[in-house]
Amino acid sequence: MTTAVPPAGKGTPADRFESEVLQYVDGLYGYAIHLTRNPDDASDLVQETYARAFKARSQYRLGTNARAWLFAILRNTFLNDRRAACRSPRTVSCDWLDELAGEDQDGFESPRSPDPQKSFLAGLMREDIEKALNRLPEEFRSAVVLCDVEEMSYAEISQILSIPIGTVRSRIHRGRAILRKLLVEWQSAMMEGSGGEVLAGG
Amino acid sequence: MRCSQEASRIQDYISGELGREDRMMLESHLSGCEECKTCAETMLFFRSRLRDLFRVTAPVELRNRIATLSAGGGKS
Ligand SMILES: [Zn+2]
Numbered sequence: 001m002t003t004a005v006p007p008a009g010k011g012t013p014a015d016r017f018e019s020e021v022l023q024y025v026d027g028l029y030g031y032a033i034h035l036t037r038n039p040d041d042a043s044d045l046v047q048e049t050y051a052r053a054f055k056a057r058s059q060y061r062l063g064t065n066a067r068a069w070l071f072a073i074l075r076n077t078f079l080n081d082r083r084a085a086c087r088s089p090r091t092v093s094c095d096w097l098d099e100l101a102g103e104d105q106d107g108f109e110s111p112r113s114p115d116p117q118k119s120f121l122a123g124l125m126r127e128d129i130e131k132a133l134n135r136l137p138e139e140f141r142s143a144v145v146l147c148d149v150e151e152m153s154y155a156e157i158s159q160i161l162s163i164p165i166g167t168v169r170s171r172i173h174r175g176r177a178i179l180r181k182l183l184v185e186w187q188s189a190m191m192e193g194s195g196g197e198v199l200a201g202g
Numbered sequence: 203m204r205c206s207q208e209a210s211r212i213q214d215y216i217s218g219e220l221g222r223e224d225r226m227m228l229e230s231h232l233s234g235c236e237e238c239k240t241c242a243e244t245m246l247f248f249r250s251r252l253r254d255l256f257r258v259t260a261p262v263e264l265r266n267r268i269a270t271l272s273a274g275g276g277k278s
Pocket of ligand 1: 205231237
């Protein structure tokens with residue numbers, strides 16, 4: 001008999017599954033807030049995600065990307081629930097996005113202006129950025145949040161959103177450009193005293 | 203304007219998605235071009251701002267709910 005028997009509870013596949021999967025609660029919760037826009041709904045969504053993950057654990061192979069797997073479950077759960085709640089089809093018109101983002105894939109408006117933005121960005125309130133994020137269609141918002149907040153790779157995001165890497169890339173580029181543009185526009189609208197809601201039409 | 207083509211590369215750069223060679227090429231461009239350098243810094247700054255503002259910790263109560271799930275569930 002070999003001596004080195006691992007203590008019970010360590011290293012069994014079931015426990016490895018749990019420890020792999022449980023390290024993403026914070027990230028999933030943060031992403032869920034961006035999707036649901038509400039802490040209670042976010043908690044419910046994360047709980048539901050884990051319920052499904054535990055049920056589907058046989059589909060998960062240890063050592064593969066648990067994070068992408070969980071985030072995909074969370075997003076699909078959210079989209080299915082929402083689709084069930086309101087029967088409106090999930091179509092995204094990209095015209096206004098193209099317009100807002102300016103030149104496709106252009107990361108910034110005009111590099112010529114000597115950094116008008118850094119101090120401005122530093123002063124941005126969470127609420128402003130949140131509001132701007134919420135103006136983005138879900139797929140753009142997800143791509144930006146997963147890349148910039150969760151620091152995932154394009155490949156990982158492509159797995160979660162089930163879209164090609166090239167599309168992920170352009171969603172992120174355009175999403176960021178739109179965010180910045182909205183924030184700058186709100187700022188200048190405020191400075192002109194027009195109350196900031198000039199864009200509310202959408 | 204040549205630099206406008208760098209914009210999308212800068213985006214991939216701050217995402218950490220440039221290969222070694224592209225990264226070195228871009229970095230050498232940034233070291234000589236104020237505009238692109240400023241652009242990259244601003245974008246990096248915005249990204250870190252997003253991260254700082256939106257990284258959250260899940261409520262304890264949610265963790266407890268999940269712990270209950272994992273203890274009880276799995277074989278249902
Ligand atoms: Zn340049």
